[in-house]
Amino acid sequence: MQVRTPAIICAMRAHGEHGAIVRALTPDNGLLAGYVRGGRSRRLRPVLVPGNLVEADFRARTEEQLPGLTVELTHSRAGLLAEPLAAAAIDWLTTLTAVALAEGQPYPRLYDMLDAALAAIEYAPSARGWAAAAVRYELLLLAELGYALDLSACTATGSRSDLAFVSPKSGAAVSRGAGEPYARRLLPLPLFLVEAGAETNWSDIVAGLRLTGHFLARDILVDRRADALDARERMVTRIARLA
Incomplete structure (x- = not known):
């Protein structure tokens, strides 16, 4: 070999x-x-x-x-270790990759997106500049491992407009009209995940991290892999202080 x-x-x-x-x-x-x-x-x-x-x-x-x-x-990127937020983000994304993926299985899309997310952290150290890329990487990893979220249309009505929530059980999108009566039991869906070019604010970033974190903890980082969530918590805690 x-x-x-x-x-x-x-x-x-x-x-x-x-x-x-x-x-x-x-x-x-x-x-x-x-x-x-x-x-x-x-x-x-x-x-x-x-x-x-x-x-x-x-x-x-x-x-x-x-x-x-x-x-x-x-x-x-060793110089970024002196930047607490950037260092926490790199630690999380690389830790997730190392513990979640089986060895020897090709994931070219994950390689490209991880490289892009790390570059975003390097060139825009503020979380506003890279957090959306980190969330998209987590979503792609879920999809590549067979746990894709369906954010294309409302699972209740079939509508493709005004998607505002995600079911924490099925991982399917729910429109605002169909989901508002059950909003407390649903996960908010930030606009940047369903609309290309949408701007991100702090509430969108926090909602995106909450969304992906739920499914990562439930479906991927279980048993011995659960310890990896500590690295994510360090990153999320630092972001939350900025929001």
Whole structure:
């Protein structure tokens, strides 16, 4: 097995005295894990920061063996670790990717959207500049794993206009007219998720995070994966302070 590919570092775990096991998302091979010799060295620690872009070379003698991994840094986002909100967002998005995806399954759309979301965090550190991209990434991940929300039309009337809520059970959209009598039991649907080019305000951002968070916690981040929600809570708490 030999794969040389661009990759986004998603997780790094110490292994042995000096090495590290790294999980990285690739465009054509999905999430891959590899052992980096000397991964905890002064030279490699700044390279193996989640969110960094690297050229990765995975090599193994057999498919059952954990590949050895060498990396070359192509773009660093390590400087964002000094920005608490940006660091929390990168931590969450890469953690979600590392724990939710099965290894070796290609998700090219997720790779492109994660790369775009991380770039948005880098170039517009204010949450107003990247939170919508983070919510869309969460929605896409749900869809890619078989838990897509149906936001195309009202599940009660079939109407495609004035969609304002989502059923927390079915994940289907509900129009304002059909949903208002049951609004307390439904999740608000922010306009930016159903109308291209719609502006986002703080209430939209909070509603979007509440929406995706409900389904991530219910369908994806369960059992041993539930600990990953701590990273999301850190991000959401910092955003809520700004709203």
